[in-house]
Amino acid sequence: xxxxxxxxxxxxxxxxxxxxxxxxxxxxxxxxxxxxxxxxxxxxxxxxxxxxxxxxxxxxxxxxxxxxxxxxxxxxxxxxxxxxxxxxxxxxxxxxxxxxxxxxxxxxxxxxxxxxxxxxxxxxxxxxxxxxxxxxxxxxxxxxxxxxxxxxxxxxxxxxxxxxxxxxxxxxxxxxxxxxxxxxxxxxxxxxxxxxxxxxxxxxxxxxxxxxxxxxxxxxxxxxxxxxxxxxxxxxxxxxxxxxxxxxxxxxxxxxxxxxxxxxxxxxxxxxxxxxxxxxxxxxxxxxxxxxxxxxxxxxxxxxxxxxxxxxxxxxxxxxxxxxxxxxxxxxxxxxxxxxxxxxxxxxxxxxxxxxxxxxxxxxxxxxxxxxxxxxxxxxxxxxxxxxxxxxxxxxxxxxxxxxxxxxxxxxxxxxxxxxxxxxxxxxxxxxxxxxxxxxxxxxxxxxxxxxxxxxxxxxxxxxxxxxxxxxxxxxxxxxxxxxxxxxxx
Amino acid sequence: xxxxxxxxxxxxxxxxxxxxxxxxxxxxxxxxxxxxxxxxxxxxxxxxxxxxxxxxxxxxxxxxxxxxxxxxxxxxxxxxxxxxxxxxxxxxxxxxxxxxxxxxxxxxxxxxxxxxxxxxxxxxxxxxxxxxxxxxxxxxxxxxxxxxxxxxxxxxxxxxxxxxxxxxxxxxxxxxxxxxxxxxxxxxxxxxxxxxxxxxxxxxxxxxxxxxxxxxxxxxxxxxxxxxxxxxxxxxxxxxxxxxxxxxxxxxxxxxxxxxxxxxxxxxxxxxxxxxxxxxxxxxxxxxxxxxxxxxxxxxxxxxxxxxxxxxxxxxxxxxxxxxxxxxxxxxxxxxxxxxxxxxxxxxxxxxxxxxxxxxxxxxxxxxxxxxxxxxxxxxxxxxxxxxxxxxxxxxxxxxxxxxxxxxxxxxxxxxxxxxxxxxxxxxxxxxxxxxxxxxxxxxxxxxxxxxxxxxxxxxxxxxxxxxxxxxxxxxxxxxxxxxxxxxxx
Numbered sequence: 001x002x003x004x005x006x007x008x009x010x011x012x013x014x015x016x017x018x019x020x021x022x023x024x025x026x027x028x029x030x031x032x033x034x035x036x037x038x039x040x041x042x043x044x045x046x047x048x049x050x051x052x053x054x055x056x057x058x059x060x061x062x063x064x065x066x067x068x069x070x071x072x073x074x075x076x077x078x079x080x081x082x083x084x085x086x087x088x089x090x091x092x093x094x095x096x097x098x099x100x101x102x103x104x105x106x107x108x109x110x111x112x113x114x115x116x117x118x119x120x121x122x123x124x125x126x127x128x129x130x131x132x133x134x135x136x137x138x139x140x141x142x143x144x145x146x147x148x149x150x151x152x153x154x155x156x157x158x159x160x161x162x163x164x165x166x167x168x169x170x171x172x173x174x175x176x177x178x179x180x181x182x183x184x185x186x187x188x189x190x191x192x193x194x195x196x197x198x199x200x201x202x203x204x205x206x207x208x209x210x211x212x213x214x215x216x217x218x219x220x221x222x223x224x225x226x227x228x229x230x231x232x233x234x235x236x237x238x239x240x241x242x243x244x245x246x247x248x249x250x251x252x253x254x255x256x257x258x259x260x261x262x263x264x265x266x267x268x269x270x271x272x273x274x275x276x277x278x279x280x281x282x283x284x285x286x287x288x289x290x291x292x293x294x295x296x297x298x299x300x301x302x303x304x305x306x307x308x309x310x311x312x313x314x315x316x317x318x319x320x321x322x323x324x325x326x327x328x329x330x331x332x333x334x335x336x337x338x339x340x341x342x343x344x345x346x347x348x349x350x351x352x353x354x355x356x357x358x359x360x361x362x363x364x365x366x367x368x369x370x371x372x373x374x375x376x377x378x379x380x381x382x383x384x385x386x387x388x389x390x391x392x393x394x395x396x397x398x399x400x401x402x403x404x405x406x407x408x409x410x411x412x413x414x415x416x417x418x419x420x421x422x423x424x425x426x427x428x429x430x431x432x433x434x435x436x437x438x439x440x441x442x443x444x445x446x447x448x449x450x451x452x453x454x455x456x457x458x459x460x461x462x463x464x465x466x467x468x469x470x471x472x473x474x475x476x477x478x479x480x481x482x483x484x485x486x487x488x489x490x
Numbered sequence: 491x492x493x494x495x496x497x498x499x500x501x502x503x504x505x506x507x508x509x510x511x512x513x514x515x516x517x518x519x520x521x522x523x524x525x526x527x528x529x530x531x532x533x534x535x536x537x538x539x540x541x542x543x544x545x546x547x548x549x550x551x552x553x554x555x556x557x558x559x560x561x562x563x564x565x566x567x568x569x570x571x572x573x574x575x576x577x578x579x580x581x582x583x584x585x586x587x588x589x590x591x592x593x594x595x596x597x598x599x600x601x602x603x604x605x606x607x608x609x610x611x612x613x614x615x616x617x618x619x620x621x622x623x624x625x626x627x628x629x630x631x632x633x634x635x636x637x638x639x640x641x642x643x644x645x646x647x648x649x650x651x652x653x654x655x656x657x658x659x660x661x662x663x664x665x666x667x668x669x670x671x672x673x674x675x676x677x678x679x680x681x682x683x684x685x686x687x688x689x690x691x692x693x694x695x696x697x698x699x700x701x702x703x704x705x706x707x708x709x710x711x712x713x714x715x716x717x718x719x720x721x722x723x724x725x726x727x728x729x730x731x732x733x734x735x736x737x738x739x740x741x742x743x744x745x746x747x748x749x750x751x752x753x754x755x756x757x758x759x760x761x762x763x764x765x766x767x768x769x770x771x772x773x774x775x776x777x778x779x780x781x782x783x784x785x786x787x788x789x790x791x792x793x794x795x796x797x798x799x800x801x802x803x804x805x806x807x808x809x810x811x812x813x814x815x816x817x818x819x820x821x822x823x824x825x826x827x828x829x830x831x832x833x834x835x836x837x838x839x840x841x842x843x844x845x846x847x848x849x850x851x852x853x854x855x856x857x858x859x860x861x862x863x864x865x866x867x868x869x870x871x872x873x874x875x876x877x878x879x880x881x882x883x884x885x886x887x888x889x890x891x892x893x894x895x896x897x898x899x900x901x902x903x904x905x906x907x908x909x910x911x912x913x914x915x916x917x918x919x920x921x922x923x924x925x926x927x928x929x930x931x932x933x934x935x936x937x938x939x940x941x942x943x944x945x946x947x948x949x950x951x952x953x954x955x956x957x958x959x960x961x962x963x964x965x966x967x968x969x970x971x972x973x974x975x976x977x978x979x980x
Contacts, residue, residue, distance in 0.1 A: 332925035341967035477831035
């Protein structure tokens with residue numbers, strides 16, 4: 001039996017092509033039936049799993065990564081088959097496709113355009129209801145951030161005690177608040193809502209670094225059976241994998257989840273790796289026991305530390321990009337991890353990036369008057385950004401866009417932290433305040449600018465420079481200098 | 491043959507009792523003759539070596555550490571004997587005797603009064619001529635410092651290229667500038683000048699942490715023969731040991747002195763240990779290879795690092811006081827070690843002291859206009875202090891005098907650096923900025939004060955506190971709070 005021809009005959013590269021099929025609603029369609037498809041372009045074939053979306057609706061989603069005439073053949077366990085074709089049009093302006101690893105430790109979009117992660121953290125922002133979630137999207141739009149760490153499951157933790165609006169699994173009448181519901185039946189409303197948020201992030205050019213498991217739980221999502229975990233991951237990949245801006249973070253602080261072992265997490269990472277036809281970026285985040293980031297199960301490292309001085313050793317050992325995803329948060333909570341100054345957060349961005357790595361922001365200011373647990377704190381629920389570091393992170397982002405859009409390579413000046421980018425060299429002096437310094441610039445010719453990372457000013461130094469040049473500096477701490485390659489000889 | 495009776499019949503406790511004897515001036519009296527004495531009080535006998543001071547003058551110096559009627563018997567290799575007595579009077583006000591180790595890792599004066607080291611560094615200040623040396627003494631008088639790290643030998647290094655005024659050894663006509671002179675003949679003028687400076691430091695209640703060898707050398711003082719090294723050390727101890735404020739630092743950056751091995755330094759430490767009747771404090775300072783501070787050859791550790799987070803492990807392993815003697819210097823040189831900000835130097839004092847240890851200041855600002863190598867830089871030559879940290883170090887010193895004059899014991903609040911003193915508790919928040927915190931104060935009752943270490947203000951918090959108390963803080967980074975034990979219940 002053949003279904004109706006699909007209504008869509010064209011889609012832009014890196015966007016979602018969706019097929020809808022009618023099928024049975026009896027029994028438990030989530031486990032009783034399967035929908036799969038092969039999408040073909042020339043001699044290339046991509047196999048995709050579909051998913052049941054409630055009622056009599058089954059869906060297949062596909063993200064074409066090449067332009068041209070694609071054909072497809074969908075097959076179901078309930079007898080329906082569907083064949084068709086669509087044309088993949090060139091990507092719309094500003095759409096660059098999923099982020100990949102390039103070289104040994106940088107990132108880029110699938111179309112080759114550079115991607116330099118400047119992430120932030122809002123663990124449970126999609127569980128807060130329409131008003132707050134739209135406010136969060138508005139804040140993100142005005143922010144410098146192009147990646148967000150966010151949990152799929154709701155979160156139960158300090159400053160995050162409210163019930164979510166949606167639950168991932170069906171909750172038969174009488175399901176206690178402390179139970180996950182029927183983990184064999186997904187709740188389509190939850191997933192449709194999450195997809196909407198992911199698509200809204202995509203519109204803002206923000207990568208959704210989806211945290212698939214986490215330990216801050218009172219519903220039982222952290223301690224489901226292995227079968228339920230696997231089913232959940234396959235459903236996530238089937239529903240969300242076609243969104244270009246998705247990253248998989250297998251867990252947050254995996255080592256705090258006592259119901260799973262490290263081997264369990266490696267197995268679950270492999271489940272995602274095998275299920276995902278797009279091979280989205282994949283990592284796992286720890287609390288105290290570092291995951292083995294040399295493992296082929298992960299594409300990059302997602303660290304909880306501010307040990308930037310170990311970065312070069314780790315880069316050498318893992319040969320992968322390193323994201324310092326938790327370096328403590330700017331804020332004023334009473335917890336160590338939740339109250340570093342805006343100056344220190346800004347400094348940590350500079351240190352991590354000059355080390356050839358990437359850093360993720362988080363913010364934990366409670367607004368006055370303090371009223372635990374209803375306070376809306378960015379790191380937990382989203383809302384508004386109150387800190388002083390985001391503006392400085394934006395300044396740094398613009399600076400790097402102009403010199404090192406593809407990432408920095410740490411250079412080894414024995415004296416000060418410095419790194420080279422595509423079109424220049426950046427020095428950062430941290431708590432040092434030399435009045436002058438002899439820079440070993442090598443053979444190229446450069447123009448120079450004194451940079452004040454906190455006051456966000458750039459002051460050109462007159463002249464051009466090559467070889468070993470002694471340049472007077474401001475004598476202020478936490479300063480930087482940028483050398484831009486010049487075509488004009490000195 | 492008996493010499494004339496000595497002119498002094500009384501001396502105050504901890505001050506220098508000096509005997510002068512006439513003797514032969516022919517040959518080389520420095521090596522041909524010896525002068526020794528036994529000083530007795532009751533059943534106690536202290537053996538002291540004397541020294542030749544030029545001409546026909548031989549001297550014996552003794553620092554009595556107990557009041558009462560001392561007798562002495564001096565013996566010489568040239569036949570003179572001298573017996574006599576003097577009365578040791580109680581110490582004059584403000585004089586407390588040599589500094590010793592107390593407990594496992596603190597210091598105190600011999601009379602039991604507390605000593606909390608707040609050191610600075612002027613390596614070659616006694617080699618700069620009268621005008622600059624008096625200016626340095628004036629600067630020290632107005633400073634918070636009560637210890638100074640200083641070299642016996644002149645220094646040859648960046649910003650320190652001038653010839654010294656005095657040389658430690660006789661320099662026969664024709665001695666090239668690159669030779670140490672006759673290391674078997676000391677130059678009394680050099681030593682008289684050094685003694686004067688040590689006595690002037692004593693008048694300012696400043697400990698002279700004498701660096702006996704160092705690698706910054708163009709005269710050959712760093713590469714003398716083992717016999718010359720030993721002779722030099724015995725002469726130093728005989729001449730200077732009776733000054734209460736002397737500490738022995740066997741070497742600066744010993745591991746950079748290629749003409750001696752670590753075993754050589756241990757042997758030389760033992761030479762000093764055996765020769766010194768007063769057992770002045772004794773240590774050795776390294777550059778990259780840490781000395782084994784568990785060794786009985788040293789009384790305390792003299793570190794070159796800012797790894798304050800390792801302090802508790804080291805305190806446990808060595809069971810000795812730890813002085814972070816080089817944590818980089820406040821300044822604006824182009825070297826990493828010579829240009830940290832005043833804020834960072836201030837922070838390092840707080841971090842080291844809260845870790846139950848001690849920190850030494852150094853300053854490396856060149857004055858405008860910069861004119862290498864004539865610039866007078868505090869760390870090298872003395873002169874004037876230009877930095878912003880000394881005032882803050884003075885503030886910290888006054889604060890600790892009021893709560894922990896005998897030193898701090900690190901407490902292990904899992905969240906913030908804190909330490910207990912004799913009459914209170916001190917918290918330092920570093921780059922954390924909690925808006926409030928619940929302090930686990932225990933059973934005593936305290937008054938509290940908010941401390942701003944940079945603006946040097948202390949703001950009382952109203953009320954008294956005991957048990958677990960949540961206190962609103964300023965929400966600023968680099969803040970502190972002090973809890974003073976109160977007799978008034980809450």
